[in-house]
Amino acid sequence: MTMNTPPRVGILADDLTSAADGAGPFVDRGLSARVGRSCLPMVNADVFAIDTRSRSVGQRAAIETTQKFTTSLKNAEILYKTVDSTLRGHVRAEIGAALKASGRKKLVFAPAFPEAGRTTRNGIQLVDGIPVDQSAYARDPVHPTTTSALADLVPSNARSAFLLDA
DSSP states (O other): OOOSSSOSSEEEEEEEEEEEHHHHHHHHHHEEEEEESSSSSSSSHHHHHEEEEOOTTTTHHHHHHHHHHHHHTSSEEEEEEEOOTTSSHHHHHHHHHHHHHHHEEEEEEEEOBBTTEEEEEEEEEETTTGGGSGGGGGGGGOOOOOBGGGGGGOOTSSSSEOOOEE
């Protein structure tokens, strides 16, 4: 699909929940949004959120998928690459792929989800006050969390990174 005009906001998510959660606040503010599962939405909207389904594939496939969809959305005024709030998946690789494909160099990294007990304090991701890499998420059989430090997940191609507490 070729978009007639780029969306105001492009959201790249590694699963459907993140895609829908990312689009929701924009709808609450009166913008139109469409969510695609491994594809671009077929109708123009202010917000395009894409579930790349990249968390469940190998790292190389995750990078390729992220680059493909980022290229499609790179002209969006605002581009979000969401990550799992427990830092599971190919976080660093996908952020790096999105930066590369979009040509952008600045990263705002704020993976918190306070309503679910997932917060960030002093650059450390916590689950119910415990560093995420010391929580049950570190024992995830498919994508265990290996670090709680957001700085560990900033790719080298980010010229500047803002790590936000929430």
